Every structure is written in structure tokens, then in C-alpha cells.
Amino acid sequence: MDRRRLALIRSGGTGEGRLTVGSGYLIAPRLVLTARHVLEDRVTGTLWPAVTVRVGHHLDGEATSVDAELLWVHPAGLDVALLRIDRKIDLPGSVRWGCPAGTAPLPYEGLGYPWAAKGETRAPEHLRGVLPVLSGGKDRYVLDQGPAPTVRTDGGNAWGGASGAAIFCGGHLVGVVTEEDHAYGARRLIALPASSFARDGDFASYVEEQTGRSPEPSAIGASLPEAGPAVERTPAERELETLLAPLFSNPGVRVDHARALARELGYVAEGYEPTAADLVALLMAHPRAIASLGEALASGAQGAARAALTHLFSWARALDCGSLLSVNEYDVLIGLLRRVCEKQPTLLPRTAAEALRYVVLPEILTRPLLGEEDVCGVVEGLEDLSDGVSGTEGAPPVPALLRLVEYVAAATDARLGDDLRAWSGKTAQRLGIHDGALGERRADAAQWAKCAASPVTRVVMELAHDPDVGDDRYRVRILLVRDDGSYRVLKEAESEPKTPREAADSLSEAVFAAAQEPGQGDHVPWVTVVVDRAGLDLAVDEWEPGARDDILPAWPIGAEYSVSLSCPELSDRRPERDGDRERRWKNGRASVLVTSRTSGDSRQLVNLLKTKHRDTARVILHGPADERRSWLLTCLVLGVPVVLWDREATGYEDAGKLEVLAPAGDLEGLPGRLRDFRSDLAACPAERRARPSLVWEPEGCLPRTESLQLSDPWRGSHAS
Known part of the structure; x- marks a missing residue:
């Protein structure tokens, strides 16, 4: 250079x-x-x-x-x-x-x-x-x-x-x-x-x-690493040489193992005659060298040698000297997990969320689907993590990676599960992990696999506009919310703000992932799009993912799923809003307020929502386009959970365009009627119809994740 x-x-x-x-x-x-x-x-x-x-x-x-x-x-x-x-x-x-x-x-x-x-x-x-x-x-x-x-x-x-x-x-x-x-x-x-x-x-x-x-x-x-002068060696190198001494009482055995290790690590080892210090240099040069040497020694190690080997692995992990797995263990596990992803692309992220609840997961495991090409990132991201539970009788704790493998084994088919458990058992034995500790993880995994997963009832897509890169770019985060109230945040490895099409692609992938989960059946989850006040004007239901093939046309997400908006930001501005919303859900499901010329201005609307319609859960907004925006915010701030309006309407004379939805009819059926309407509109886009928007704040609270900052970096992108 x-x-x-x-x-x-x-x-x-x-x-x-x-x-x-x-x-x-x-x-x-x-x-x-x-x-x-x-x-x-x-x-x-x-x-x-x-x-x-x-x-x-x-x-x-x-x-x-x-x-x-x-x-x-x-x-x-x-x-x-x-x-x-x-x-x-x-x-x-x-x-x-x-x-x-x-x-x-x-x-x-x-x-x-x-x-x-x-x-x-x-x-x-x-x-x-x-x-x-x-x-x-x-x-x-x-x-x-x-x-x-x-x-x-x-x-x-x-x-x-x-x-x-x-x-x-x-x-x-x-x-x-x-x-x-x-x-x-x-x-x-x-x-x-x-x-x-x-x-x-x-x-x-x-x-x-x-x-x-x-x-x-x-x-x-x-080139094969060589030891430098003794005075230049680091304390870690000197300590490692001391830890190796009990394992090689015979110098010839040490040389044989060093040669075999060098070949396994990809070096040309002919004529290699390493000293003890040279072996240390080799072990420090390759992240999988200590584990690979230990794998070769573990099968015959007994008594003091076994204790010395376990101490070596614990020391290496404590000082971050090398990776958890040997070259062979890594290759075998990668092959097994690729088979898992080929058969069940949602299984790894789903099991990780359950098996490693209290671990900060690598970014790759927060995505909805994983392919065979993602497996290396999963393994390397988990190798350095413990599951947080100390081992028994001074034995090392079970690594997070082995716990995940046990859960995956319990959730996949029998033959592949047996192969994964065999790998896990052999690796745990090499690391010196107590049989009982691994057995506990295996039992936990088996018990979890027997329990039916709570179905995903709602997919939440959080949008944050990023004005620095254009008018039509958004930061996106997606959550899968289950019937029992639990949820999982999905993050794509993508740092760039998304176009509407890219956001729709991410949403479609998340819905597909949810549909693959056990017990989901043919249920199509409800999609809630979380926006700020400005986002209430977005025609998100008209966003189209890219066509997956050259046969079926691209189809708007509002025609595929029940899509509604939510604006939790307003609860931060008026804390009483959440209580008002719960009261309206409890007492006013059958009550409807349809705005008309007799409703008057914004102050009169406030009066109606605080008196005659204090408990009303649904408002159908008709009226002048320039006033409808403030009326919408008034309804939402006062806790009205369901608001429907036609974003194409210019005045009261357009009210009839929404009648096909029976907006004042059965409340529970409204999202389905709206989805059918949007599908009909996508089939005949030339027809002049309403362009309805629906805010539906669900009963209870949506999961409140950390703020969706525009600075959140999520994935590798161009370095320039």
C-alpha cells in the first residue's frame, strides 16, 4: 500500500x-x-x-x-x-x-x-x-x-x-x-x-x-504466527502459556496438536515446529483456535486435565480471547440452522424472543424472517452471550447460543431436533458445562414447545417522517402484538429511510411471518399504522408493495388487510385522553355522532363531545376539508376511539360517498367493510369513489416502545 x-x-x-x-x-x-x-x-x-x-x-x-x-x-x-x-x-x-x-x-x-x-x-x-x-x-x-x-x-x-x-x-x-x-x-x-x-x-x-x-x-x-521476543509478550499471552502447560506434559504431543490445529485453521503446516510460545501466538491469531484445540483435547481429558481445560475455556471467555465455537462446531451448527431456515424461516427469531427474553438480541434476530444466508450472523452474534444463569458446582454457565439451539430443537421436526440436541450436548461437554444445567434448558424448551403460542392479533407499523431525505421517506418499525398482550419488535437491517413501497414490502413480510406461526391459521392480523398528527393525512392504505411476480398485480395494503391509523402522541399532550377513550369503549359502542351542517363549528363539536355525546365511541366526519383537520384532532384528543372520514371530500355534499360502508352500522364489522371497499376500489381505480381514512384506537393500550428516533441506525448500508 x-x-x-x-x-x-x-x-x-x-x-x-x-x-x-x-x-x-x-x-x-x-x-x-x-x-x-x-x-x-x-x-x-x-x-x-x-x-x-x-x-x-x-x-x-x-x-x-x-x-x-x-x-x-x-x-x-x-x-x-x-x-x-x-x-x-x-x-x-x-x-x-x-x-x-x-x-x-x-x-x-x-x-x-x-x-x-x-x-x-x-x-x-x-x-x-x-x-x-x-x-x-x-x-x-x-x-x-x-x-x-x-x-x-x-x-x-x-x-x-x-x-x-x-x-x-x-x-x-x-x-x-x-x-x-x-x-x-x-x-x-x-x-x-x-x-x-x-x-x-x-x-x-x-x-x-x-x-x-x-x-x-x-x-x-x-503466514503462520510466530512468537515475538519474551519481553514484548502481553500479560494475556503469558497467562495463556501458563494455562496450556498442564495440557501438554510431552512437547511432542504439543507439536502434533499444533500442526493439526494449523491445518484446521487453513495454514500450510509442513515443517511447522512450534514452541509453546509459538502455539500461543497461533491461538491468539485466530478467533476459533482455542475452541478448536480444546475440541481435539476434550475427548481424552480426565481429572486434572479436564479441570485445566474447563479453566482455559472460562478464562478465554472472560477475557474475550477467541470465539465460543471451534471451526468444526461452527460449521456443523451453520449447516443445521440453514436446514431450519429452509423449512421454517420464522422459527429462529420466534424462538430467540422466547428463549432469550432477558438478553439484548443481535439486530439480525429482530427481523421477521431469516434465510440461509443470515445464519452466520445469528451464530456470531450470540457466541459471546451468556443466558445469565450461573452454572452449578462452579461449572461454566450455559451460553445463550446453546439455549437457543435447545429451543429450536424442541420446535422443529424430530430428526433435525435430534441432530441439534446432539450438537448441543457435545459442545456443552467440551465446554465443561454441567449435565444438569443443560438438562434444565432442554426441559424448559420442551415445556415451551408444548404450549400453544398466543396468536398475533395485530401488526403495528410505526412511521416517522424523515424530512432530511425527502418528502416521501419514513423510518419504520413493526411490532407483532399477540392476543395475550405480549409483543415482538421487528427490525430490518436497513438504515436508510423507506419509501412507501419499501414500507409496504416490510409490512407484507411481517404479516407473512405472523401467518407462519403455530396456531395462527388463516387469521389475517389487523394492521395498525402509528403516526404523529401530520401522519393522519397519509393515504397509507393506498401504499403498494412491489409485485412479487409478473402474474399478480401489486395490491394496496388497505385492500389486503384491515388497515387503520392510531395517534398515541396525542395522549402525551392530554393525559386524560386514555381514560376518556376507555370510558367511550365501555359505554358508547352503539352511539354514533355524524357531523352535519347542524353540528356547527369546532367549539360546538367540543360541546357535543362533552355533553350529549360524552360517551360516544364513533364519529363520522363530514364537512369542509379546511375544517375537517381540526375537527379530527378535537375528536381524538377528547378520546373518541373510532373516527371515519373521506380524505377526498370537499364538503357536506360528499357525505353520500361513504354510505356504501354503512358507517353508522355494525361497529365491529366496519374495518372489514372498509377493507372490501378498498379492494373494490383497487379493482376499478377509474371509478370516482370516496378515499376513506379510519382511526381506530384499540381498547387497552398499544405497546409503547421507545421513541422511533430518526437517528436509529438499523442496518449496514453503503459506507459512503
Whole structure:
């Protein structure tokens, strides 16, 4: 990596205004490599017309500023681009291209301009950490960052601006930063492998034309760790060497185990003759090394050796030295849980909510559905957690991950459940967990699986408008509320505000997840959309999810489900409102107030709702559009739980358009009649009909979660 080749990229319009900041790397005298989205307008998705590049590092003097134009993007849409700058910057040396080989994690480094490092101007940050080859996926490298910023509280990305940074392993360019993974608290970045684009014909020809060399990636393997001088070893390394001594009275046995471990971790181990200190260096270099060595030793460990092994695992977990699972345990569990997600995509999040009630769940487990690709995130997110219950007789506590596995085993089919329990039992034995402790968790899981789950009766979608990114973007949180009053918050790994279509997609996915739960049957839950006062004007019932296929058309959510609005914000302004609402539900279900010309103005409406209609539970709002808004707020503040109006109406003369709903008829049937009406309207959109909105504040209180802040970061998105 050559710091002189670092590039700061600014993209924007031809005049002053919004712009995008990102990073890049000079790979040839007139070529800068970066991420494609660095060059895009996030709102429109179009490419910015003007791009400027500043090449160089402040330690080498004044950077060179040049204009640039887009030369190449990947034909398959990968997030990578090549810029051509308007004059040559000829630096000595050349770029070597690489591709990680084997399975051992590789140290990496890079240079970029993240938001977290900015002062008055953008300052460079030296990215460095470990690239775990076994993590990630197709066209995706995981970068576990060493120094990492805290998560931003304003909804932005702490690593914003680092996108496009070139990543190096062993002096070879192996990838380009494209994303920040919020699920890991800004400690993890995602990079696009160089091997996925360097062999593209056009890309290769542009590079070869200017450098005379083809960008062919070479295999880059990890070197076996070696111990440094004794005076430089950390207290943890010295303590680990002491803990290993009782396990290897014979140096030859230690060497044999070290070689086998090195091979399992993906290193080439021929000729490897490690000292005790070298073995410690190997164990400290790989997160699964201590667990993998312990797995090999556990089967024959008895007495003092078994106690020493248990002490080793407890020490490692207490000091966060390595992951809970060995390489083999991890691989086996990933395979089993992928089978679970293939058969029952809602099972993992559902069981986690029950098995780990008092644990702060990883973000990924708060989503409604999980696919096979999500399993790694689940396991890695739970490995460091205990279930909070100490073990018996000094034994280690049961990890949260094993408790979840037991609950999943109890809820899935018999054969897969047996495989999961076998895995759990073997792993618990390796960790030194008391048989009785695991047995208690297994019994709890079996008892829970026998109980019928309370059905989901209401899906609550909370909306918060985000004005900073446009008039039609919303923060979204969804809750599944059960008949027994319990609820589960669903969060998608998505930090960007949603369009109405994206919000409708999330809602449809949540309803589908609820329908998959045991005992749900064909019941379609009621959808309550929680909004603030301004949100009462939204035509949420007309929002359409994207079409799932090319056969059925997209269908409004109000035509699929019973959709109503709720505005709990008003209870904060008038605390008596909740009591008034309960009184009206109790005493006034059969009473209806239909506003007409005789109802008068807002003051007369207040008088009616405080006297003659003090207990009325339902108001049908007719009247002038410019007054209807204040009348609606008056009704809601005074505790009226059900309010229906036509948002298309201009005056009293439009009152007849709502008659098809029988608005003063059977109260319990009103939401169903409204859903049928909306479905008919979706089938014949050309017909001029009413556009009804319904506020229905349910009896009792909806779950009051923490405030839906616009700054809530939920998922990894582009780092720029």
C-alpha cells in the first residue's frame, strides 16, 4: 500500500449544493479505483455530473487536485468504478493484485476518509484489522476492523466516506470497501473482492494500457504466527502459556496438536515446529483456535486435565480471547440452522424472543424472517452471550447460543431436533458445562414447545417522517402484538429511510411471518399504522408493495388487510385522553355522532363531545376539508376511539360517498367493510369513489416502545 496513491473523491452537481464524499486509490497514472455508489446521487440513483479527485497524503506535502470522469463500471452492476483523471500523476512502483488463499484470516490495511475521522476537513484514516476468509460470501469480503468508531446517533454511517478505499493484504490490493455493517456496531466493513472485477476485459485493458501489466490477482496466503521476543509478550499471552502447560506434559504431543490445529485453521503446516510460545501466538491469531484445540483435547481429558481445560475455556471467555465455537462446531451448527431456515424461516427469531427474553438480541434476530444466508450472523452474534444463569458446582454457565439451539430443537421436526440436541450436548461437554444445567434448558424448551403460542392479533407499523431525505421517506418499525398482550419488535437491517413501497414490502413480510406461526391459521392480523398528527393525512392504505411476480398485480395494503391509523402522541399532550377513550369503549359502542351542517363549528363539536355525546365511541366526519383537520384532532384528543372520514371530500355534499360502508352500522364489522371497499376500489381505480381514512384506537393500550428516533441506525448500508 502506497499512501501517496490515496484519493479523496467528491462528486456532485455542476453548481453548489449536495455532494457525495468517498475514497479511492490511484492504480495507474490516470486511473483511480473507487466504489460506484460514491459517484451517485443517493436520492435519484443517477450519476453526478461533476467529479473531483485529490490524490496524495498530507505527510507527503500538498495533494494534487484534478478533475475526473467516469471511465468504467462493472457490466454486472457490482459496486465498483474506474475514474480517468484529466492529467497524469506518475508515481514510482506499481499496484500488485491479490486474492486470499486458504481459510486462515489475513491481516489487512487500507486508507480512506471516513466521516468519523473528519475535523474541519476530511482527514485520512489508516484502516486495519483482519479479513476472515471463511466469513462473507460471493463477491463479499468481511473486514473486521481493529480501531473502530462508535455508531453514529444521527442515522448516518460512522464509516461514511470510506467507500472506495482499496484494501491490501500482504502488499497486494485484494478489494474495495463498499459497505458498513451496522449489525456489528461499526466494527465491520464489507469489501468487494478484486478478483470479482479485475478480470473483466475492459477493466483489464484500461489498466494494462497505462501500466503495461495485467491486473491478474495472485494467491495470498496467511503466514503462520510466530512468537515475538519474551519481553514484548502481553500479560494475556503469558497467562495463556501458563494455562496450556498442564495440557501438554510431552512437547511432542504439543507439536502434533499444533500442526493439526494449523491445518484446521487453513495454514500450510509442513515443517511447522512450534514452541509453546509459538502455539500461543497461533491461538491468539485466530478467533476459533482455542475452541478448536480444546475440541481435539476434550475427548481424552480426565481429572486434572479436564479441570485445566474447563479453566482455559472460562478464562478465554472472560477475557474475550477467541470465539465460543471451534471451526468444526461452527460449521456443523451453520449447516443445521440453514436446514431450519429452509423449512421454517420464522422459527429462529420466534424462538430467540422466547428463549432469550432477558438478553439484548443481535439486530439480525429482530427481523421477521431469516434465510440461509443470515445464519452466520445469528451464530456470531450470540457466541459471546451468556443466558445469565450461573452454572452449578462452579461449572461454566450455559451460553445463550446453546439455549437457543435447545429451543429450536424442541420446535422443529424430530430428526433435525435430534441432530441439534446432539450438537448441543457435545459442545456443552467440551465446554465443561454441567449435565444438569443443560438438562434444565432442554426441559424448559420442551415445556415451551408444548404450549400453544398466543396468536398475533395485530401488526403495528410505526412511521416517522424523515424530512432530511425527502418528502416521501419514513423510518419504520413493526411490532407483532399477540392476543395475550405480549409483543415482538421487528427490525430490518436497513438504515436508510423507506419509501412507501419499501414500507409496504416490510409490512407484507411481517404479516407473512405472523401467518407462519403455530396456531395462527388463516387469521389475517389487523394492521395498525402509528403516526404523529401530520401522519393522519397519509393515504397509507393506498401504499403498494412491489409485485412479487409478473402474474399478480401489486395490491394496496388497505385492500389486503384491515388497515387503520392510531395517534398515541396525542395522549402525551392530554393525559386524560386514555381514560376518556376507555370510558367511550365501555359505554358508547352503539352511539354514533355524524357531523352535519347542524353540528356547527369546532367549539360546538367540543360541546357535543362533552355533553350529549360524552360517551360516544364513533364519529363520522363530514364537512369542509379546511375544517375537517381540526375537527379530527378535537375528536381524538377528547378520546373518541373510532373516527371515519373521506380524505377526498370537499364538503357536506360528499357525505353520500361513504354510505356504501354503512358507517353508522355494525361497529365491529366496519374495518372489514372498509377493507372490501378498498379492494373494490383497487379493482376499478377509474371509478370516482370516496378515499376513506379510519382511526381506530384499540381498547387497552398499544405497546409503547421507545421513541422511533430518526437517528436509529438499523442496518449496514453503503459506507459512503
